[in-house]
Amino acid sequence: MAEVTKMKNGKLRVTKVYSAINCGRVVNQSGAETQVEGAIIDGLSHALFSKVTFDKGAVEQKNFNTYKFLRMKHAPLEVIVKFVPSDDAPTGRANPACRQLHRQ
Numbered sequence: 001m002a003e004v005t006k007m008k009n010g011k012l013r014v015t016k017v018y019s020a021i022n023c024g025r026v027v028n029q030s031g032a033e034t035q036v037e038g039a040i041i042d043g044l045s046h047a048l049f050s051k052v053t054f055d056k057g058a059v060e061q062k063n064f065n066t067y068k069f070l071r072m073k074h075a076p077l078e079v080i081v082k083f084v085p086s087d088d089a090p091t092g093r094a095n096p097a098c099r100q101l102h103r104q
């Protein structure tokens with residue numbers, strides 16, 4: 001879930017993101033949080049900035065200088081990650097977190 005603020009210039013700013021994830025047993029808390037946080041930033045980057053355009057069937061964005069990614073000034077001020085306690089075997093963390101953003 002994201003908290004979004006409308007800025008004075010009319011643009012939207014994601015200020016806080018909350019993520020609750022059931023990924024089985026968490027073995028390395030810090031590493032798991034980092035994976036989910038990275039997935040959230042990646043998902044926001046694609047949702048807010050990334051686009052692919054074509055010219056005569058060819059992709060125009062040939063490298064990272066023409067494909068816009070999220071910059072620090074656009075990153076959420078706070079990301080809160082909570083794991084559902086579980087004794088199940090560990091499963092993926094990054095992909096489910098990113099998929100959650102794309103579904104919204």
